[in-house]
Amino acid sequence: MRTPERVAKVTRVLAQRQPDLRVVLEEITNIHNANAVLRTCDAAGILHVDVIGGGEDPLPINGAVTTRADKWLDIHYYPTAKDCLSKLKADGFLIAATHLGEGSIPYTSLDYSRPTAVVFGNEREGLSAAALEYADVRIKIPMFGMVQSLNLSVSAGVILYEAIRQRLGRGFFDERRLSPEEFKDALDRWLDQ
Numbered sequence: 001m002r003t004p005e006r007v008a009k010v011t012r013v014l015a016q017r018q019p020d021l022r023v024v025l026e027e028i029t030n031i032h033n034a035n036a037v038l039r040t041c042d043a044a045g046i047l048h049v050d051v052i053g054g055g056e057d058p059l060p061i062n063g064a065v066t067t068r069a070d071k072w073l074d075i076h077y078y079p080t081a082k083d084c085l086s087k088l089k090a091d092g093f094l095i096a097a098t099h100l101g102e103g104s105i106p107y108t109s110l111d112y113s114r115p116t117a118v119v120f121g122n123e124r125e126g127l128s129a130a131a132l133e134y135a136d137v138r139i140k141i142p143m144f145g146m147v148q149s150l151n152l153s154v155s156a157g158v159i160l161y162e163a164i165r166q167r168l169g170r171g172f173f174d175e176r177r178l179s180p181e182e183f184k185d186a187l188d189r190w191l192d193q
Contacts, residue, residue, distance in 0.1 A: 036153035044163075052080065071190075098118065113167060
């Protein structure tokens with residue numbers, strides 16, 4: 001229902017979306033974690049999430065986990081890393097691959113004020129070699145315990161909120177970042193939900 005309060009809230013939230021900060025999930029095997037990432041993306045002001053995976057439904061939505069945050073995201077599906085990441089590169093995105101291997105820099109060293117796609121792999125194997133080939137930079141969260149990595153949804157939250165911290169400091173949330181056409185299209189869709 002399009003009450004004045006709902007229109008105001010939807011307009012305010014949509015005006016703060018960051019269309020040039022994207023999350024890419026490749027071949028995620030733990031659907032619960034992937035759904036938790038969607039919830040984090042909405043909370044962090046992300047608009048676009050890219051999902052790489054084969055099969056009929058590479059990311060089944062669990063509304064109990066996402067708390068229906070998926071309604072406020074534009075989720076794009078690609079069968080291969082090449083299909084997704086070559087498109088993002090052509091669109092001017094820096095590809096930041098999360099990777100624990102050699103040559104990775106601390107996630108806080110990256111400047112997230114430029115168009116950036118942060119790519120996360122599955123919990124068991126990480127990113128594929130194909131996805132790593134497209135990386136402009138490899139980033140990692142430093143670990144100081146016995147375990148080698150954080151849970152996928154926690155990792156996404158840590159990295160996204162560093163990006164948000166940087167973008168807040170540069171005033172990215174002070175004015176609308178969507179074009180008038182994108183904003184109107186998204187506003188109409190959001191108000192119909």
